[in-house]
Amino acid sequence: MSRRVRFADTDPAGIVYFPRYFVMTNDLVEEWFADGLDLPYRKIFEEGVRAVPLLRVEAKFSAPSRLGDMLDFSLAVSRLGTKSFGLNIAAHCAGETRLVTQQASAWARRDGGTIRAEAIPPEIRARMEEYLENP
Template sequence: MGQPFVRPVTIRFRHCDPAGIVFYPRYFELMNDLVEDWFADGLGVSFAELHDVRGKGIPTVNAQCRFSAPSRLGDVLDCSVAVVRLGNSSATLAIRFAGSDGNVRVRAELVIVLMDLQSTRAVPWPEEMRAALGGFLVDNDSFDVE
């Protein structure tokens, strides 16, 4: 089994609503940033290379999210992504955002698909990407995702 990709993120003013807590749609933007960073730094292929060189995209086709506790301006969250299922052309990702106290504030499950940009059809993961994704494959229970 692999390990999750973890990146700290500081909650900024732009993430917050007038009550001073993260406005929930901003978490989806943070998730997308995390996945993009993971592809570049964890899997070794940037979104720019995927799109501009390989002609592929990674749309999210399903998203489920649970918000357990608020995050506030200045909080630093440990943002983690791991693969809990790897299909022929899809991957189910478990994402969690935890505060400095270790308590998970947001849990999400995303399904992404490798897509050919020209045909807009799903295509199988190339072997090198499948192998890289497999390095982040974890047991759902060990990753604390509900």
């Protein structure tokens, strides 16, 4: 996914305000679910009261991104467990690394007021395996 840094993404110094990177990476994950896994979020939530909560995220900001920069994002599955998975996401601009994140999410079901992890369905797991960083 490529995305231009917009005015709304920047702080008064004209560089990306760090929380906006998390919006961008969330957009990438949502697009990956829709296009890569053939499972749009809308379908996840409409069928079976599912959830994909973010459990942990770590980010390294390597260089500032500025208004108008074109960021190229990449995504790879770093870990695929029974009920959870890890993603490595990177953003580059003109070959320079700007952001690298490692994050973990769970496959879960909402049950009343609680969310409980459950096994990733085999068909979704098989699609995720296609994106494994080191199969």
